[in-house]
Amino acid sequence: MKTSLYSLILRLVSYGLNTGLIEKEDTIYTINQLLDLYKMDEPDDSNAELTDDSESNLEEILSGLLDYAYERNLIPENTVTYRDLFDVRIMSTMVKRPSEVIKEFWSNYNVSPVKATDYYYKFSRDTDYIRRVKKDLKWKTSTEYGDIDITINLSKPEKDPKAIAQAKLQKQSSYPKCLLCKENEGYAGRINHPARSNHRIIPITLDNSQWYMQYSPYVYYNEHCIVFNGEHTPMVIDSSTFRKLFDFIKMFPHYIIGSNADLPIVGGSILTHEHFQGGRYNFALNKADVEEKFSVSGYENVECGIVKWPMSVIRLTGEDTDSLIKLSEHILNKWRNYTDEDSFIFAETDGERHSTITPIVFTKNGKYVIDLVLRNNITTEEHPLGVFHPHKNLHHIKKENIGLIEVMGLAVLPSRLKKEMAMKGKDISGIEEISKHTDWVNEFTEKYSSINEENIDEILHQEIGEVFLNVLKDAGVFKRNESGKKAFRKF
8 A cells, every 4th residue: 555645744754853853842843844845735644643763764755755746746757856856845844944053063063073073964964965875886995005995976866868958948047156155055956956955054264264064965985075165266276275274174183174176187076166075084095104205494393205105295294284384385386387398297388387286184193284296287189188197098997087086095986887897797899888998808807817706896896996096197297116206306
């Protein structure tokens, strides 16, 4: 027998009570809000009751509620896009006002920064703002640089063709200006912009300017947060960037925080809005050791070194953040004006600037640490997507930009790989979708005495990890050979 709509509404309200999204006194009010959303004057099931089932399956409840929304013509089409828009409207009936969330966050912060982020992260998950976390394929690959994380990104829902076509017909809007703007908080969404009615942001001050903190709705790692400028202003790497990063880490020392670079190719996917990414996770880069130390005159209180990492990373460690900021600015300015033709590093060509830095800040052994990853976006006819970008022979696995998350040792690989990996054992060269992997498969099969059903998945995981390692090596401006190390020392 089909579950009644009112019964599903009560199950959702029970979920809200069990998670603490609403209080007992909010019960009748929330039920009526949901009845109104479904244009119901009264319940359709007099026998339905609230439950105290703490294991309520939110995804199952929402799926049933969305089916009813389509049946009642509350959503025009039963597509992912329209279901997601209505999904958020359902959840918004149980989400507190921004002022209440902010007040509770800082009340917890007065106890400890960890208590504040624990509260906010749980809230963001309970409200279904953080979604589909469990769907990504994840594993670790052991390398000489430590265990790097591999993720096949299945979190973000696929765009359905109808929604893409309809979005093109929609009147173009500049509100909100982008997905990171503060105006997304509470926004109902539209066919070409995601709903954010269940979205709440936390105001923070960085370098005497208004910023905000939120969690990513599609988590790549534990407590994946986004910290963004209150103004819609382009990405930039300068001394203010370093000050902001250290201001954040002083507030949340249990997190890491970093910025994508501010140039195309080596930057992230959104260069139009200044933002950082961080979280409560220990990346392979954070755990990597310094392999060669050096000193800089005037900064004797700063430990300096080159990190053992496939990309080119300078690590500065110390207790005085002012010194770390000033030395970081000095290195940034030197790098931006540095040319080494033998290493094919050019500061600029035809007036176009090529060099910048991806900075990452965290604490380690009671001290502050900033990793400065040297980046350069020069292109050639042979490498039109970038000389220090995944080369063509690796595009069958990873073609996209190498941003902050990948730099730290977490591969975010395209969802197509799940389907392509499932075709194992088939004639690679005979299937158009996977023929691009032919050379790679032929190369790595020679390494193994036997490949069978029992070990094929483990082998594919290892070899994909090896490809990503080579992706990072391609992105390194100073290569990991003797001449590259010598050139790095020269810089």
